[in-house]
Amino acid sequence: MRHEVTRRVLAGMTALIATTLLSTTLHAQSAPEQTSGSAEPATQSQQPVAPKRTVQFARRIPVSYDNKWEAYGGMSFMNGQAGQNLPKRFNMGGLEGQATYWLTDRIGPVVDFRVEYGTTPVFPNPYQINRPVVRQMIGMGGVQYRGWKNQRFAIQYHGLVGVSAGKYDGGTRGGLNTPTNTPSANAVAVGLYSNRVKPIGAFGGSLDINGSYRWAIRLQPDLIVEHYGTEYRQFFSISTGLVWRFGHRQ
Structure with a gap:
């Protein structure tokens, strides 16, 4: 057991x-x-893992403002006076082109070209001329200075001088009963300037909103000083468009 x-x-x-x-x-x-x-x-x-948006931003080229050239093109608005004694101003719309060669990241020479069209009031007249179309073609040169800037924005200042070719008889052609019956005489008869080329200047600045290293959106207001009549007169202009930066400054 x-x-x-x-x-x-x-x-x-x-x-x-x-x-x-x-x-x-x-x-x-x-x-x-x-x-x-x-x-x-x-x-x-x-x-x-970093957020996707942060990774994409890190890969963007920083805006260093080391470009040699800068081209600007946009639409513009400008007011003016089409005759020495006309009581009212008129408005014009058109295009503006501008090119800057940057000597440094701060300063550079600039050339500017504008073409503006608009209709203007005239004196009461028996010639059936009412709000004729006038045109100004403007060419200027000067200096541009870049002030405050960062990755998103930049502010520039410029002073430009040149000439403006005004055509005022475009809406006064035809068989009118003026003494000489020429377009220029018809224009003068209703208070307009005759066609002429006169000095003009633009003094102002611009705000660039950077979209990338290469391009930006620009807003550019100007004080316009012209001498079409017997004295200098001041008007206002503003344009907006795109800036394209290219070339590399050594």
């Missing part, structure tokens, strides 16, 4: 030991897989 009990105890202990060894072996084999599987997410979580 005693031997039977001893035998059963030994058999039970043997089974328990075998079960323990088997469980330990299986756990040891599966532990590296669990560790390697759990380490990968931990590694990924330790490497924060």
